[in-house]
Structures are given as C-alpha cells and as structure tokens.
Amino acid sequence: MDRNSTPQASVVIATFNRADTVVRTLTALARQSVAAGTFEVVLVSDGCVDDTVARASAMELPYPLTIVEQENGGPALARNTGARSARAELLIFLDDDINAAPDFVASHLARHRNAVRHPLVVIGYLPTRLATQSGLYASALRGWWETIFDRMAEPGHRFTYRDLLSGNFSLPAALFRQLGGFETELRCHEDYELGYRLIEAGACFSFSREASGVHEERTDFARSLRRQYDEGVANVWLARRYPPLTRTLRLGNFHWSRISRLAQRLAFTSPRLAALLAGGTHVLLGIADRLRLRRVWRRLSDLLLMHNYWRGVVAGADGREELLRLIAASEQSYNDDHAPLVIDLQDGVEAAEQVLDARRPHGIVLKWGRNIIGTVPADPGREQLHAGYLRPLLCRDFADEYLRAAGLQAVQDGGHGRSALAPSETAPSTGAVAPSDRHVPAR
Amino acid sequence: MATLVFDWEWTAPFSRLGIAAHYSHALILVRCRNAPIEQVTIPIADQRIEGTAIENALSAGACHLRDRILLGGDDREAAATLPSATVAVCTRDRPDDLQRCLEGILDLDGPEHEVLVIDNCPSDDRTEALVRAMPRVRYLREPVAGLNHARNRALREASGEVVVFIDDDAVPDRHWLTAHLANYIQPIVLCVTGLTVPLELEHPSQEEFEQYSSFIRGFERRVFDPMRDDPLTPGAIGAGVNMSVRRSLVETVGGFDGALDAGTVTKSGGDHEMYSRILGAGYRIVYEPRAINRHRHRNSPDELEKAIEGYGTGAYAAMTRALLVDGEFGVFRIAWLWFRHAQAKAILRALLRRGPEVDRRMIRAEIRGCLRGPWAYLRSVRNIRRRKLLRYG
Known part of the structure; x- marks a missing residue:
C-alpha cells in the first residue's frame, strides 16, 4: 500500500472529547469494501482535553490517518480545518459518532462518479441506534430521524437547504473551497447555511441509502430543549443574512397556531411568566410519560420545545420589532428573475426534460396546449428543477390532471380507441406517456 | 347461490x-x-x-x-438486497388446509427461503406425516398449546432474518414473499402485514364472514408510525394471517405474549398486541397490499359468531396486558372511543330491533367477548404459571 499516492476521498471527522466514540468510528472505517489506499481520514481534535489524540494515533489502521489539533472553536471551524488538510478531490464529512457501513466510502464515490448533473452533493443515510433514552421520548426520537430520510428517499423529492445534514455528506473539495467552507459564526444550523449557499450555487443534492452509517444517538430531552434555543438564535441570524429564507423558518411562518403566537408574545413580553408556565408543563409532561399518554405527551413536549425556540429567538433578535421587521422584509418576496418557466408537454416528456436540464428553472408551469396541468412555484432555499423531477411529478402529483388534459386534447383532435395506458402500447418508463381518453378517472 | x-x-x-x-x-x-x-x-x-x-x-x-x-408513480425505493427469510406456518389439526398452504409456499417466486411448520399441540400424527412427505419443509412440534407459543417457537428456530407467518388455512400468492421482504429497507421497520382476500365464497356462512370480519385493509400501502397512528388501535394494520416480523424483534420489543391468542382462553389478540408494542417502542409497521394471500373462511354457521366473540375477548385481553404489563393508561380512552363510536350505536339498534337479526347476534357476541377479555387474560397468565410450576415445581 502506498501511503503517499493521492487518495480519491478524504473523510473529515471533527470531534470533541469523545475518545471511545471516535475509536469506534475509526474502527468502522477500517472495514471498508474499497481498497485501503482509496481514501484517507482527517481527524480534527477540536480542543479535546481527554485522550482522544493519544488513542487515535495509537491505532493500527489500514488507511492513512491525519490528526489535526486546534483550539476549541466549534464544529464548523473544525470541519473547515479538516478540509484544508484533506488531499483528495472528494470530501466526505462524517460525524464522530457514526459507524460507517462497509460500503460507505464506495457508495459515496460511486454516486459522484456516475453523476449526470454537476456539481453534486450526496447525503448519506443515518439509521439511528438509541443509546440510553427511554420512555416516550425514545420512541419519538426514533421516528423523527427516519422521517427526514423518508422524505429525501421519495422519487422526485425537491431538496431544500435543510436536507443538508452535516453528519454524513460528500461534495467536491473544489466546490467546498470555492464557497469558503462552513460559516464559523454559527454554532447551530451551520449545515443549513452551507446547504443554502450550495443550492444558490446550483448544486444538485442526492440521497444515498447505501452510503450509510449507524448513528449512536445520545441526545436527551433536556438537550433537545437547549437545541431548540440554539435554533431560535440561529434562525434569527439566517433571517437577517438571507431575507428570502425567512418564511421557510419557523419564526417567519405565517401560519403560527394560536398557542405559538401566545408563546412568542410571552417570550418577548413576560419571560418570567413563560418560564413559570414551562415549569408546570414539565411536571405534567413527566406524568404523561409515566402513564404513557402519547397524545398528551406530544402536545406538552411540543409546547416546551416551542417555548425554548422562542426564547432563542428573543436572545438572537433585537426586540420584537426586529422580528416583525424581518418578517415584513421577507414578504416583499422572491424577486422577479425567478418567474416560472412555461413548459408544454405536447412536445413530449423527453423534450420537456431537455429544456429542464438546459434551463434549470426555479419554478415551472406545466401545460398541455391551453390546459394547465400544474405549477411548481419558485421556492427560496429549494433546489433548481432538473429533468429528474418531471416524471415523478407527473406520476405522483399531477397524474389526474395530466391524463385528463392529455385525454381532452385527444378527444378534441378526434382521437379514439383504447386507452393509451392499455398494455403493450406504451411503456411509460420509456418514451412519452401518451394521452388517455377513456380511463380518465371520473371525479 | x-x-x-x-x-x-x-x-x-x-x-x-x-x-x-x-x-x-x-x-x-x-x-x-x-x-x-x-x-x-x-x-x-x-x-x-x-x-x-x-x-x-x-x-x-x-x-x-x-x-x-x-x-410508474407508485414505484418504490428498491431494496439493494432482500433480507433472508423463513416462512412459518403454525398449525393444529388441519392437515387438508395445511397441504394446500404448503403447496402454495413451495410454488413461491423470489429468493431462497426456509419453510417451517410448527405443529401446535396436535391430537394425532396426521400433520407430521404430511409434512415429512414434503420436500424442504422442516417439521417442529410445539407441545404448549397456544398460537403465540408456536410463533415464539418459530422465532427461536428460524434461520432467516425475517420470519413470514401465514395461517394454515390460507394460500399465498406467488409474489407474496418478495412483496413482504421488499419493505425491510430501513432498520426501523420491524413488521410488515399484507392483504388477505377470501379464497372462495361457496357457502352463505363464508359470505357472512367476509361481510362481518373481512381481512381487507385497503389497497394503498401504508406506513404506521407512532407519531401519527395510535399504537393502541392496531386493528387497521392487519392480522396474523398475513404478517412478517424481523427476527431481532425478540431482543428489541420482546416475543409474542404466550397468554394471548388462539389455543388459549383469550382466543385472539396476540398479533394486535404485538403491533401495539412495536409501535409503542417507536418502530414502524408497513401494510403492503401487494403481499397477497387467500384465506379459506370457515363454512359452519356458528363459526362467525365464535370468531367475533373471540375478537372481542382478544382485543380486551390485549388491552389488559397493555395496561398491566406495559403501563399504557391510554387503553381506557381507546375502550371508551370504541364503545362510543361503534358499539353504542350497534347496541341501540339491537335494542330497538332495527336491522337484520344477524347484526344483533354479532353485536351481542362482540360485547360478550369484550366483557370476558380482561378475566381471560388473567386466567391465561395463571394457566401459564401453573404449567411452569408443574414442570419445574
């Protein structure tokens, strides 16, 4: 094995005082299906005061391991440091508490090698293994992570900046450097922030179930509450920096429930009363957990999480006036150069796909002659559209409209005969889907 | 007709x-x-x-x-590799039905799989003789009566990562096994249920069974998740006649409760109790209508009434277990909702003598079953303890 040849991928791991976990993570990387020289690992010790560095450097590993030490500066800074030391053209960011599957590196590499659209960002799957949690919190946590990946796995999912999870993703090193890496001002949501800049730069996101690693989840409810607070602070930062994103954040969502509006108002005007109510809610939550009353527990925990989120917003914003100003600013919405592109499907699905890939619009209006089949609005923070969306969109969201519009047209043109969907005439997965005139579902 | x-x-x-x-x-x-x-x-x-x-x-x-x-809009994420599988049939004194079932199993398409027959406390050797004569089917005898004991035995003896259960009076569709296995993409999925349709409707009592006690849970795939679906109302998920579980569930949520289901005084409920426990622990269950099997409904007239009563008993027995063993206080709400939204109306109609006579018989049977449920569970637990005392005592 030649340790000096340039590897194809650099796995960057930032860690802080978790020697045992890091050793497990490095061990899992020693069992990769790819040849040993294919990848290197860069471990950044973010000011660890335990024996992380000593234990990691004592390990016998089949891959080259570079250990970089820095003063404690948070995960964003540590990842940037790691990326600077990386030699490969592909960066894979991995959290220190993830046991990579044997095909982890191979799957990241393969996805980039076979990419049709560039630049590509690959987000890997993280099945969760709970460590110590119990009660209703544990069962909620399990599903919470899975739901995020379910969404990404759906065919034709339009990725948003929030889909970038820093625990397991890969991108070309050149792109990472060009964007200047993670924003080090943020201690939370630095992944969302990078995700937004990647999407603005025209990157395509992709989810890989195979590039997976088991995530040892150690968070508890108290930490979830603190996390909500940090998210509140970070959301204000994001709203200030990127006004179009405001309405995609919870603080800028105009559909606040009555209780959320109350929580927001209380957090700004009488934080002590809010804290008192939260204390009471916490007691009730404990009782609901004991009796395993899920609905009650969920409502109460939502309240507490919301309360902490608004506390974070209060801490981050310059008074309630600023919050309202930020929201108002975002209402002068997305600007005009994001006007939707009109696509006529009469020219065939393939032609439409070519147009989509050539133009990469933010929004589209799908038509069949004069009939509108459906619209996909421009949406801040969401990927620009490409050919990969069209078929899933037609099949899943606009199947009825598409078949009806296409069918009507066929009738107007005097088209007759058995449904185009009937066997052996059209294979929908190849070629354009032909119109139907008889099997349009009655409404 | x-x-x-x-x-x-x-x-x-x-x-x-x-x-x-x-x-x-x-x-x-x-x-x-x-x-x-x-x-x-x-x-x-x-x-x-x-x-x-x-x-x-x-x-x-x-x-x-x-x-x-x-x-192509219904296409799903394809599994890179299917998990290894064991098909398990729990049976008791029904060699004719079992033969039809096994013939269907040996005709399945899809991956290599092991086939187990668990003969639960049989009264003769007919089943054993039948199974021994069949190729690549393993015969096991479980002496303790109770469907859940037989299921647990299957989980202990199976070599597959997933154990796919089918009742002895059902026949699988050719794609049944593959359809089950394709849903085990995420580790969070511990169980998959399928669509069960009638095999034949030759007799009026079979038609009655299909009308009052159909196994059909719709034709759309559904993922059950405790955040959306109450774990204590597992009726919509499916039934043991057509279900598969990850074998590792024995370690994560525990095996089937031996006090429940056919062969014990609780009559049924063992499958639904397991669904509740899986969801309650935060895992998921998928209802996959493409996993089709066909059930031969009984054709004796009082069978349906017995079955309905048994469902009532099993449901209340399972709720009793959820309360006493798992500390699920939500069962009181479920019992109340069931009564308010379904049973109260049926009872009222029965008292006013509205609707056909068979409706009245069914609601009487159901209520009778429900009232017996809690005591049946306690008695069943006591029976198990006694048996253990006898054995080890």
Whole structure:
C-alpha cells in the first residue's frame, strides 16, 4: 500500500472529547469494501482535553490517518480545518459518532462518479441506534430521524437547504473551497447555511441509502430543549443574512397556531411568566410519560420545545420589532428573475426534460396546449428543477390532471380507441406517456 | 347461490364464459401489473362476465391508483438486497388446509427461503406425516398449546432474518414473499402485514364472514408510525394471517405474549398486541397490499359468531396486558372511543330491533367477548404459571 499516492476521498471527522466514540468510528472505517489506499481520514481534535489524540494515533489502521489539533472553536471551524488538510478531490464529512457501513466510502464515490448533473452533493443515510433514552421520548426520537430520510428517499423529492445534514455528506473539495467552507459564526444550523449557499450555487443534492452509517444517538430531552434555543438564535441570524429564507423558518411562518403566537408574545413580553408556565408543563409532561399518554405527551413536549425556540429567538433578535421587521422584509418576496418557466408537454416528456436540464428553472408551469396541468412555484432555499423531477411529478402529483388534459386534447383532435395506458402500447418508463381518453378517472 | 372468486389483471384482455350456473355473483380482485387495486362484486348474467363490466365497476380511487401504477408513480425505493427469510406456518389439526398452504409456499417466486411448520399441540400424527412427505419443509412440534407459543417457537428456530407467518388455512400468492421482504429497507421497520382476500365464497356462512370480519385493509400501502397512528388501535394494520416480523424483534420489543391468542382462553389478540408494542417502542409497521394471500373462511354457521366473540375477548385481553404489563393508561380512552363510536350505536339498534337479526347476534357476541377479555387474560397468565410450576415445581 502506498501511503503517499493521492487518495480519491478524504473523510473529515471533527470531534470533541469523545475518545471511545471516535475509536469506534475509526474502527468502522477500517472495514471498508474499497481498497485501503482509496481514501484517507482527517481527524480534527477540536480542543479535546481527554485522550482522544493519544488513542487515535495509537491505532493500527489500514488507511492513512491525519490528526489535526486546534483550539476549541466549534464544529464548523473544525470541519473547515479538516478540509484544508484533506488531499483528495472528494470530501466526505462524517460525524464522530457514526459507524460507517462497509460500503460507505464506495457508495459515496460511486454516486459522484456516475453523476449526470454537476456539481453534486450526496447525503448519506443515518439509521439511528438509541443509546440510553427511554420512555416516550425514545420512541419519538426514533421516528423523527427516519422521517427526514423518508422524505429525501421519495422519487422526485425537491431538496431544500435543510436536507443538508452535516453528519454524513460528500461534495467536491473544489466546490467546498470555492464557497469558503462552513460559516464559523454559527454554532447551530451551520449545515443549513452551507446547504443554502450550495443550492444558490446550483448544486444538485442526492440521497444515498447505501452510503450509510449507524448513528449512536445520545441526545436527551433536556438537550433537545437547549437545541431548540440554539435554533431560535440561529434562525434569527439566517433571517437577517438571507431575507428570502425567512418564511421557510419557523419564526417567519405565517401560519403560527394560536398557542405559538401566545408563546412568542410571552417570550418577548413576560419571560418570567413563560418560564413559570414551562415549569408546570414539565411536571405534567413527566406524568404523561409515566402513564404513557402519547397524545398528551406530544402536545406538552411540543409546547416546551416551542417555548425554548422562542426564547432563542428573543436572545438572537433585537426586540420584537426586529422580528416583525424581518418578517415584513421577507414578504416583499422572491424577486422577479425567478418567474416560472412555461413548459408544454405536447412536445413530449423527453423534450420537456431537455429544456429542464438546459434551463434549470426555479419554478415551472406545466401545460398541455391551453390546459394547465400544474405549477411548481419558485421556492427560496429549494433546489433548481432538473429533468429528474418531471416524471415523478407527473406520476405522483399531477397524474389526474395530466391524463385528463392529455385525454381532452385527444378527444378534441378526434382521437379514439383504447386507452393509451392499455398494455403493450406504451411503456411509460420509456418514451412519452401518451394521452388517455377513456380511463380518465371520473371525479 | 354462491359467489365466484378470481383475480383479473387489468392489462390483459378478458372475458369469461360458461361460468357454473350456481354462481350469482363474482368477487374479483382487480390487479394492475400484479399490484391489487380493488376488489369488486358484480352480478353474473347468462353465465358470463365481460372485462368491460369489471372496468366499469372500478371506483375513481381505484382508477387513480391504476393510472399511477401504469405511469410508474407508485414505484418504490428498491431494496439493494432482500433480507433472508423463513416462512412459518403454525398449525393444529388441519392437515387438508395445511397441504394446500404448503403447496402454495413451495410454488413461491423470489429468493431462497426456509419453510417451517410448527405443529401446535396436535391430537394425532396426521400433520407430521404430511409434512415429512414434503420436500424442504422442516417439521417442529410445539407441545404448549397456544398460537403465540408456536410463533415464539418459530422465532427461536428460524434461520432467516425475517420470519413470514401465514395461517394454515390460507394460500399465498406467488409474489407474496418478495412483496413482504421488499419493505425491510430501513432498520426501523420491524413488521410488515399484507392483504388477505377470501379464497372462495361457496357457502352463505363464508359470505357472512367476509361481510362481518373481512381481512381487507385497503389497497394503498401504508406506513404506521407512532407519531401519527395510535399504537393502541392496531386493528387497521392487519392480522396474523398475513404478517412478517424481523427476527431481532425478540431482543428489541420482546416475543409474542404466550397468554394471548388462539389455543388459549383469550382466543385472539396476540398479533394486535404485538403491533401495539412495536409501535409503542417507536418502530414502524408497513401494510403492503401487494403481499397477497387467500384465506379459506370457515363454512359452519356458528363459526362467525365464535370468531367475533373471540375478537372481542382478544382485543380486551390485549388491552389488559397493555395496561398491566406495559403501563399504557391510554387503553381506557381507546375502550371508551370504541364503545362510543361503534358499539353504542350497534347496541341501540339491537335494542330497538332495527336491522337484520344477524347484526344483533354479532353485536351481542362482540360485547360478550369484550366483557370476558380482561378475566381471560388473567386466567391465561395463571394457566401459564401453573404449567411452569408443574414442570419445574
């Protein structure tokens, strides 16, 4: 094995005082299906005061391991440091508490090698293994992570900046450097922030179930509450920096429930009363957990999480006036150069796909002659559209409209005969889907 | 008059002539590229059925599902590799049914799999003789009576990562096994249930069974998640007649409760109690209608009443277990909602003597069963303890 040849991928791991976990993570990387020289690992010790560095450097590993030490500066800074030391053209960011599957590196590499659209960002799957949690919190946590990946796995999912999870993703090193890496001002949501800049730069996101690693989840409810607070602070930062994103954040969502509006108002005007109510809610939550009353527990925990989120917003914003100003600013919405592109499907699905890939619009209006089949609005923070969306969109969201519009047209043109969907005439997965005139579902 | 039961693939041309004269209706499972989209009943005239008649009977929802399938919009994430599987049949004194079931199992397409027959406390050796004569089927005898004991035995003895259960009086569709296994993509999925349709409706009592106690849970795939679906109302998920579980569930949520289900005084509920526990622990269950099997409903008239009573007993026994063992206080709410939204109305109708006589019989049976449930569970637990004392005492 030649340790000096340039590897194809650099796995960057930032860690802080978790020697045992890091050793497990490095061990899992020693069992990769790819040849040993294919990848290197860069471990950044973010000011660890335990024996992380000593234990990691004592390990016998089949891959080259570079250990970089820095003063404690948070995960964003540590990842940037790691990326600077990386030699490969592909960066894979991995959290220190993830046991990579044997095909982890191979799957990241393969996805980039076979990419049709560039630049590509690959987000890997993280099945969760709970460590110590119990009660209703544990069962909620399990599903919470899975739901995020379910969404990404759906065919034709339009990725948003929030889909970038820093625990397991890969991108070309050149792109990472060009964007200047993670924003080090943020201690939370630095992944969302990078995700937004990647999407603005025209990157395509992709989810890989195979590039997976088991995530040892150690968070508890108290930490979830603190996390909500940090998210509140970070959301204000994001709203200030990127006004179009405001309405995609919870603080800028105009559909606040009555209780959320109350929580927001209380957090700004009488934080002590809010804290008192939260204390009471916490007691009730404990009782609901004991009796395993899920609905009650969920409502109460939502309240507490919301309360902490608004506390974070209060801490981050310059008074309630600023919050309202930020929201108002975002209402002068997305600007005009994001006007939707009109696509006529009469020219065939393939032609439409070519147009989509050539133009990469933010929004589209799908038509069949004069009939509108459906619209996909421009949406801040969401990927620009490409050919990969069209078929899933037609099949899943606009199947009825598409078949009806296409069918009507066929009738107007005097088209007759058995449904185009009937066997052996059209294979929908190849070629354009032909119109139907008889099997349009009655409404 | 009887009902003819058969499948119709929508993408193939169809007409059927010369149907036997004693069939007045047909119950047709309409499929599109093998996926079931709806079950329709149509009258038979002149001993024939035309494809157009079936097509016209389809609902708007079914047409929508069909179009989605044809366009490819119902395609799902494909598993890179299917998990290894063991097909397990728990049986007791029904060699004729079992033979039909095993013939179906040996005809399955899809991956290599192990086949187990668990003979639960049999009264003779007919089952053993039958199974020993069949190729690649493993025979096991479980001496402790109770379907859940047999299921646990299957989990202990199976070598597959997933154990797929089918009742001895059911027959699998050719794609049944593959359809089950394809849903185990995420580790969070511990259980998959399938669609069970009637094998035949030759007798009035079979039609009655299908009417009052159908196994059909719809034709759309559904993922059950404790954040959306209450773990304590598992009825919509499916039933033990057609389900598979990850074998590792024994370690994560525990095995089946031996005090519940057929063969014990609780009569049923062992499958539903397991669903509650899986969801309660935060895992998921998938209902996959493409995993089809066919159940031969009993054809003796009082069988249905017994079954309905048994479901009541099992449901209340399972709720008793959820309260006493798992500390689920939500069962009181569930019992109340069940009473308020379903049973109260039926009782009122029965008291006012509205509706057919059979309705009254069924609600009486159900209430009788429910009232017996809690005591049945306690008695069943006591029986297990006694048996252990006898054995080890």
